[in-house]
Amino acid sequence: MESLPSIPEGTAINTTSKPLHISHQPVTLRNWYKKINWLNTTLVILIPATGLYLARTTPLTRPTLLWSIFYYFCTAFGITGGYHRLWSHRCYSAKLPLRLFLAFTGAGAIQGSIRWWSANHRAHHRWTDTMKDPYSVMRGLLFSHIGWMVLNNDPKVKGRTDISDLDSDAIVVWQHKHYGKCLLFAAWGFPMLVAGLGWGDWWGGLVYAGIIRACFVQQATFCVNSLAHWIGEQPFDDRRSPRDHVLTALVTMGEGYHNFHHEFPSDYRNAIIWYQYDPTKWLIYLMSLIPLFPQTHSLKTFRSNEIEKGRLQQQQKALDKKRSRLDWGAPLSQLPVIDWDDFVSRCTDEGAMLVAIAGVIHDVSAFVAEHPGGKTLIKSAIGKDATALFNGGVYQHSNAAHNLLSTMRVGVLRGGQEVEVWKKQWAGMEGQGKAKILEQVTRVEKPVAVAVAA
Numbered sequence: 001m002e003s004l005p006s007i008p009e010g011t012a013i014n015t016t017s018k019p020l021h022i023s024h025q026p027v028t029l030r031n032w033y034k035k036i037n038w039l040n041t042t043l044v045i046l047i048p049a050t051g052l053y054l055a056r057t058t059p060l061t062r063p064t065l066l067w068s069i070f071y072y073f074c075t076a077f078g079i080t081g082g083y084h085r086l087w088s089h090r091c092y093s094a095k096l097p098l099r100l101f102l103a104f105t106g107a108g109a110i111q112g113s114i115r116w117w118s119a120n121h122r123a124h125h126r127w128t129d130t131m132k133d134p135y136s137v138m139r140g141l142l143f144s145h146i147g148w149m150v151l152n153n154d155p156k157v158k159g160r161t162d163i164s165d166l167d168s169d170a171i172v173v174w175q176h177k178h179y180g181k182c183l184l185f186a187a188w189g190f191p192m193l194v195a196g197l198g199w200g201d202w203w204g205g206l207v208y209a210g211i212i213r214a215c216f217v218q219q220a221t222f223c224v225n226s227l228a229h230w231i232g233e234q235p236f237d238d239r240r241s242p243r244d245h246v247l248t249a250l251v252t253m254g255e256g257y258h259n260f261h262h263e264f265p266s267d268y269r270n271a272i273i274w275y276q277y278d279p280t281k282w283l284i285y286l287m288s289l290i291p292l293f294p295q296t297h298s299l300k301t302f303r304s305n306e307i308e309k310g311r312l313q314q315q316q317k318a319l320d321k322k323r324s325r326l327d328w329g330a331p332l333s334q335l336p337v338i339d340w341d342d343f344v345s346r347c348t349d350e351g352a353m354l355v356a357i358a359g360v361i362h363d364v365s366a367f368v369a370e371h372p373g374g375k376t377l378i379k380s381a382i383g384k385d386a387t388a389l390f391n392g393g394v395y396q397h398s399n400a401a402h403n404l405l406s407t408m409r410v411g412v413l414r415g416g417q418e419v420e421v422w423k424k425q426w427a428g429m430e431g432q433g434k435a436k437i438l439e440q441v442t443r444v445e446k447p448v449a450v451a452v453a454a
């Protein structure tokens with residue numbers, strides 16, 4: 001977590017004279033402890049575990065419980081509203097009192113300094129799901145949740161990002177420089193002081209409002225890196241792992257609408273529908289409404305036109321995927337072009353059961369016996385152009401009939417109809433659009449006036 005200040009961003013590392021980084025060496029009895037980042041392990045595992053152990057013998061008073069819950073939300077907001085949406089993504093601007101509050105409560109969440117947290121988070125967005133993503137879920141759910149902090153990772157692997165804006169922010173620089181003291185006071189000292197001076201519960205204040213409260217905030221935030229890349233829906237893009245789920249939103253003050261967030265990271269909202277749970281968004285918005293002293297301003301949102309485009313494209317992708325699983329008949333571009341005389345002679349001389357409809361030749365041999373209109377009608381069309389018959393001359397065939405017919409197509413008539421021209425045009429088209437256009441070429445807008453084969 002906050003062990004990194006030793007290597008400033010962008011510092012070149014001499015790779016030639018150093019042995020292989022510990023993370024690349026096999027585990028042995030002699031080196032296993034070097035693989036652990038002991039400072040982070042102490043802060044995210046050992047101290048929380050001690051707090052839970054102490055809770056067994058520490059009575060929880062009502063005021064301490066209420067204070068712990070209140071301070072939980074303050075420090076969680078320090079991360080979601082401060083570290084994440086304000087400093088990592090610059091989704092809005094905040095006035096000095098609010099920035100001081102967020103820097104203080106964020107430090108109380110024990111998740112490193114703003115500078116360190118934001119650098120990692122920007123790398124996470126820029127290189128999502130790759131090795132350069134510091135907490136890539138591709139390296140396992142547990143790694144993305146906590147493993148990336150408790151293990152010593154090769155700093156050269158992590159992607160670098162531009163944090164020059166943070167380096168020119170006095171609050172960020174000061175908090176980074178004095179992070180140790182900030183942590184001790186905001187995470188443990190302050191909640192203990194409030195409970196101690198307020199109602200005399202010094203020890204309970206430290207155990208519940210300090211240690212256990214911080215443990216809950218940590219685990220909730222870690223869920224955004226793990227669960228929000230693991231469970232839920234992907235309404236805006238499914239090429240990468242981020243997902244939307246109400247459960248992760250509930251435990252993270254609204255950060256669980258993570259698919260949206262990765263698509264539109266500079267939007268101050270994570271949930272865009274009014275009833276979705278995103279209290280971080282509500283607080284940022286409400287603070288912009290404070291009369292005379294609004295604490296937030298310049299709230300950024302993406303145009304709903306752009307958001308809806310993403311949603312629609314994703315829906316289309318799902319539909320196309322379903323469509324591709326069905327048999328729509330051979331694509332016209334793959335069918336042979338057959339002369340009219342050849343078509344007729346195959347039927348009369350070789351006994352083939354071919355019918356031409358809208359310039360496309362269909363082999364109906366397997367279907368004659370099943371034709372709902374009877375064998376006689378369909379047989380009368382063999383070796384002929386049945387466009388008019390099929391499209392209303394005798395009977396206006398159903399949509400299902402057109403779909404079924406397309407699965408029987410075996411060739412395209414040369415010169416007979418426009419289809420040969422379409423076929424040449426479409427031959428150069430690629431992708432899903434082609435299948436959609438070609439699926440029902442036999443359907444003509446109006447019944448053909450002359451029933452050639454009647």
Ligand SMILES: [Zn+2]
Pocket residue numbers: 124224225229242258262
């Ligand atoms: Zn993410």
Ligand SMILES: [Zn+2]
Pocket residue numbers: 084088089121125261265
């Ligand atoms: Zn983010």
